[in-house]
Amino acid sequence: MTKKELTEFIRKYFPDVTDTQQARHLGRQKGWYVVSSRRKNHLDTLRERKLRFFDDSYYLVSLEEEYPGWTPERRKGISTEDFEKLKKLYDYRCATCGSKEGEPNLKNPSRITDLQKAHLNPHRAGDGYIPQCEECNRAYRDWFVFDKKGRVRTIADARVVLRADEKVQRDVYMILKSKFERKGS
Ligand SMILES: [Zn+2]
Numbered sequence: 001m002t003k004k005e006l007t008e009f010i011r012k013y014f015p016d017v018t019d020t021q022q023a024r025h026l027g028r029q030k031g032w033y034v035v036s037s038r039r040k041n042h043l044d045t046l047r048e049r050k051l052r053f054f055d056d057s058y059y060l061v062s063l064e065e066e067y068p069g070w071t072p073e074r075r076k077g078i079s080t081e082d083f084e085k086l087k088k089l090y091d092y093r094c095a096t097c098g099s100k101e102g103e104p105n106l107k108n109p110s111r112i113t114d115l116q117k118a119h120l121n122p123h124r125a126g127d128g129y130i131p132q133c134e135e136c137n138r139a140y141r142d143w144f145v146f147d148k149k150g151r152v153r154t155i156a157d158a159r160v161v162l163r164a165d166e167k168v169q170r171d172v173y174m175i176l177k178s179k180f181e182r183k184g185s
Contacts, residue, residue: 002057023058027067034067035059078117078129087115087131094133095150096140107135121145122156 003021010020026032035042037057045061046053078086092101092115099106099113106113111134118132119125122142130150132140143160144152155161161172 001059002054004056006058021058028070031066031070033061033063033065035061077125083117083129083131086129090131093131094136095130095148096132096136096146097150099133099135101131105133105135107133111135118146120148 006023007020010017010022014020023034024036027034035045035058037043037046037054037059042059043053046059049061051059051061087101093099094113094115095118097106101113101115103113105111113133115131115133116137117129118137118140119129119142120127122145128148130146130148132150136150140146140152141157143155143157145154145156147153161169164172
């Protein structure tokens with residue numbers, strides 16, 4: 001499909017949309033094998049597959065293969081190589097409990113420690129990672145935000161508060177009530 005066709009098609013249904021060529025993002029962002037004939041590296045793909053060449057167009061190359069090098073958001077994160085470096089930095093120990101990789105876990109000695117990538121902040125992958133043993137990683141789930149020393153800094157999931165004593169829950173309620181309650185309402 002030429003870029004002009006795409007623009008006209010979108011305009012017909014969404015006259016107010018400013019970016020009428022959003023389809024170009026389907027490849028890199030969503031994994032569809034959509035390429036632009038403008039990009040030199042893509043030209044080879046078109047040639048290899050003997051696809052007819054149209055100037056200034058988008059191609060859906062295949063429905064079976066995903067966009068080359070595409071990684072779904074959920075699989076993104078730290079590379080194996082970077083994780084090795086990170087573990088070395090922590091002397092191959094769990095940042096939270098100190099269990100050493102390959103040795104009996106300090107919290108559960110019947111198990112051999114296996115270090116895993118744990119988010120500092122489960123809701124913000126960009127904040128970085130710490131190595132955590134399976135035991136710690138599982139116990140804290142995605143409920144807390146950690147500092148680089150593996151200590152809990154704050155909560156990441158508000159539902160954690162439901163596990164607290166009723167007294168604590170009431171305190172949280174009062175604190176937030178006074179914080180968010182608008183004056184005079
Ligand atoms: Zn641990």
